[in-house]
Amino acid sequence: MESGPRPISDLVADEYAGRILSCTFSEARCVQEISALTGIPIAMAYRRMAVLESAGLVKCLRIEDTSKGRRIKYYLCQVEMVQLTFRNGHFEVEIEWKDQISKKHIPVMTRQR
Amino acid sequence: MNKKSLGTIPCEIIDFLLSPGGHSLLIKGEAGTGKTTLALQLIEVLSDQQPEYYLSTRVSDVALYNQFPWLKERVRNNQLLRAGMAFMRRSWIKEGERKVKPTEDVENEVEVDRRELNRLEGQIEAGELGLEDEDSSSMHLDGSIVVELGSLLPELEMAYDIVESNLPKMTLVVLDSVEALAENYGIPSNRIVNALQKDLVEKAGTNIIFVMETVERSHLDYLGDGVINLRNIVLGDHRVRTIDIEKLRGSVIRNWRYLFTLDGGRVRVMDRNLDLSTIKLDRSDKGGLAKGRSSFGWSELDRLFGGAPLGSLTLLEVGAGVPMDLLERMELALVSEQLNHGRCVIWYPQRTLDHREIPSIIAQAGGPSALNGLHILDASDIVDETNSFVKKVEGENLANDLRWDSLKFLMKGAKEPCASIIGLDALESVYGTNVVPKLLQHIDAMRRGGHFVLIEGTDGSENIESLSHQARLHIRLENVNGSVVLHGIKPSTVYHCLEVEDGVTRWVPML
Numbered sequence: 001m002e003s004g005p006r007p008i009s010d011l012v013a014d015e016y017a018g019r020i021l022s023c024t025f026s027e028a029r030c031v032q033e034i035s036a037l038t039g040i041p042i043a044m045a046y047r048r049m050a051v052l053e054s055a056g057l058v059k060c061l062r063i064e065d066t067s068k069g070r071r072i073k074y075y076l077c078q079v080e081m082v083q084l085t086f087r088n089g090h091f092e093v094e095i096e097w098k099d100q101i102s103k104k105h106i107p108v109m110t111r112q113r
Numbered sequence: 114m115n116k117k118s119l120g121t122i123p124c125e126i127i128d129f130l131l132s133p134g135g136h137s138l139l140i141k142g143e144a145g146t147g148k149t150t151l152a153l154q155l156i157e158v159l160s161d162q163q164p165e166y167y168l169s170t171r172v173s174d175v176a177l178y179n180q181f182p183w184l185k186e187r188v189r190n191n192q193l194l195r196a197g198m199a200f201m202r203r204s205w206i207k208e209g210e211r212k213v214k215p216t217e218d219v220e221n222e223v224e225v226d227r228r229e230l231n232r233l234e235g236q237i238e239a240g241e242l243g244l245e246d247e248d249s250s251s252m253h254l255d256g257s258i259v260v261e262l263g264s265l266l267p268e269l270e271m272a273y274d275i276v277e278s279n280l281p282k283m284t285l286v287v288l289d290s291v292e293a294l295a296e297n298y299g300i301p302s303n304r305i306v307n308a309l310q311k312d313l314v315e316k317a318g319t320n321i322i323f324v325m326e327t328v329e330r331s332h333l334d335y336l337g338d339g340v341i342n343l344r345n346i347v348l349g350d351h352r353v354r355t356i357d358i359e360k361l362r363g364s365v366i367r368n369w370r371y372l373f374t375l376d377g378g379r380v381r382v383m384d385r386n387l388d389l390s391t392i393k394l395d396r397s398d399k400g401g402l403a404k405g406r407s408s409f410g411w412s413e414l415d416r417l418f419g420g421a422p423l424g425s426l427t428l429l430e431v432g433a434g435v436p437m438d439l440l441e442r443m444e445l446a447l448v449s450e451q452l453n454h455g456r457c458v459i460w461y462p463q464r465t466l467d468h469r470e471i472p473s474i475i476a477q478a479g480g481p482s483a484l485n486g487l488h489i490l491d492a493s494d495i496v497d498e499t500n501s502f503v504k505k506v507e508g509e510n511l512a513n514d515l516r517w518d519s520l521k522f523l524m525k526g527a528k529e530p531c532a533s534i535i536g537l538d539a540l541e542s543v544y545g546t547n548v549v550p551k552l553l554q555h556i557d558a559m560r561r562g563g564h565f566v567l568i569e570g571t572d573g574s575e576n577i578e579s580l581s582h583q584a585r586l587h588i589r590l591e592n593v594n595g596s597v598v599l600h601g602i603k604p605s606t607v608y609h610c611l612e613v614e615d616g617v618t619r620w621v622p623m624l
Contacts, residue, residue: 031238032265041299042265043237050240070265 008055012082012093016040016048021057021077028061028074049075121381122154123371129339129361130159135283135318136362137310139333141325142343147354147373148324151343151380152287153181155322163285163320166275168268170293181378223280225273226316229308233300234265242300266298269305273312276319286313289324306333314338338362348593351600351608353623356382372596372610374623381621383610385595389438392618394446396479407530407565410450411443413620417609418586418601421447421565423530425585426556429569430577430602434592437464439611440569442478444534447567448487449480457486457527459520463536463569465493468500486527490514492543511544511551517558530564537570537577546575556583598623 011017019038023029029037035045052058058075065071081096130136142148149169156165169177178185236242276284288294288305295302306323313319323337334340340359345352356371372383394411402408406420421427431440440463451458452475466489476482484502492508504523506514524531533555540548552568559566568584570577581587587603597611599620609620 041297043242043299045299046237047240047242 008057008093008095011052011055011057012079012095014048016044017052017057020045020048020052020075021079024058024075024077025079028076030072030074032072034075121376121379122151122158123356123358123368123382125358125361125364125366125368126155126339126341127158129364130155130285130320131162132364135314135320136338137306137314137321137323137336138339138341138361139323139325139337140341140343141328143328143345144326146343146345147375147380148343149177149289150180150375150378151356152289152322152324153177153184154380156285156287159285159320163283164275164279165285165287166272167287167289168272168294169289170268170297223277225277225280226312227273229311230266230269230273233304233308237265237298237300242304268294269309272309276313276317280317283318283320285320285322287322287324289322290326291323292326302327303331303333303336306336310336334359339364348591348598348608349600349602350605351623353593353598353608355594356380368595370594372594372598372623374610374621376621376624383596383621383623384612387436387597387611387613389436389442389597389613392438392442392613392616393479394442394618396446396450407532408450409443410446410448411618413618414443417599417606417620418588421532421567422585423565424560424563425565426560426580426583427565427567427586428577428580428584428588429567430581430587430589431569431571432589432591433572435590435597436592439590439597440464444569445474445478445480447532447534449475449478451532452480452484452486455486455528457488457524457531459488459490459523459531459533461490461533461535461540463539468497468503471500471502488523508543511540511548512554515551515555517555520555520558529562531559531562532565532567533559534567535569537568537574537580541574541576549576549579552576552580553583 012021016038019040020034023034023037031045031049032042034040034049035042038045040048049058053060053075057077057079059078060073061076062074063071064074078098079095080098081094083094083096085092085094126138130138140148140152153167156167159165233242272286272288276286286309288309291302291305295305298305302325309319309321309323314321323333325333328342339361342357342359344355344357346355347353354373354375356373358366358369358371360366368385371385374381374383395413396408396410397412402415402420405423407423408415408420409418429443444460444462448458448460468489468491471487471489472482472484475484475487487502489503490506491503492506492514496503496505508514520533535552537548540552544551556566568580570580581603584603587601588599589602590597590599592598593608598608599611600606600608608623610623612619612621
């Protein structure tokens, strides 16, 4: 999964993204369910989900068709653990994936305000 | 249709919504201006002709039922649908499937074009649409959730379904409010308005009322067929509600502004440009007056102010544009009341009177045929003193003309309390503007005798302010936007608007 360090470090600190990851941690859910469960506006939930998916933090597990002809995607969180550490004067996000194979250390970039 | 209900909402708005084709109407206004009340009342008025779908996102069921008792019955009868938690649970099928209609019905169905809605939902699904991050709370009280899979914007889709099921009959859809719904979805409100305008209003001929929390002008004003603004305008120390009709595309707007009040949970538009030439002021005593008060001869005025306080001055201040007919009738009501009780009236009229007409107009006002006790003071050069009730005065020295001993002589034999009714402007035109010191002598004499004085003055009078200090009761009549309104300055009261129904007058509080 190729993705820049900044989006991921931003994402794991983002409240909506955090809610989505929590909501899909143990059960694959569609965006509408997530929106209803977490109170995230539906449009916002879709936007966040798109970013989370592109970052590899969630994965579309299956697609179902409804009687209305709409395709419903069910997403599952791919992250087992996220840890923010301060080492050698720098913050770092450590992500442990659910597949238990890989770990990823991502430096947290300092924003210039 | 209930005619009384029709009369409480500007007819322009009703005509607009009843005219052929679909229309969108934006109801704008700040919090508490009556937007929801007006929207619900429009549903009520149009319910005989247009099935409705009411979607409320901010107001709870309980609050609505408390404010609109009639609403509960309609919901119980499944005549009115609304969103919100209770509505969702009632109206949605848990599995996310609608009941499938028999095939033969489906074949004959007319469908609503959902192009804009589908485009909107497509953009949402693609993650292309959204507002700045804003948290919104949609937690259910009991912790349960119901999700209709496949419905991205369930409330809007429900509106489409209801419109479709009613076709070819027109549906009235009310969204209250657009901003709250947009916030729930996390999309710009103009996208909702745009989709519904194109799909439902323009293609399916639906009437849609968008309740808007945003007061400022926006491009939505151009998109909507009609725009009305609910405002609170400040009059003195009080607020008065107005409905301002900004536009109603294709409809004639006779009056663009209406005063209204919220009367029993409903909008009540005030009458304008009343014909007061034929009204009779009801004098029936509906509860009696407190001791130390005398009737104005008009029960509605007695009801508001408890009658004229004895041993004191009552000041009636009249703003520009107040109909002369009303003022004359108020004077005649008081004169007739006094004469009917065998009391004396000293009257220096505000307006020139044709003395020959006096007996008949007093009789028409419910007064006696014999005018014993009536004394009209007249300083003009041409006075026909053959009328026993006319007393010529010099017009040079007010103190002399209102000398207490001569007035007391006129009062002799009459029952008490006596009243003097004085037109301040008329007095100033004859005696000059410095009339107050000499007038106060008369007022003091009347006070000491336990009688009462009513002074009527206009905005043009020089002495209203100084007399206000002397008055125990100070009432002001005004013409506001063609409606006659009244309020107490001393004691302070809310504004009341004059309503006439079947010749019966009523002062309606402007709440």
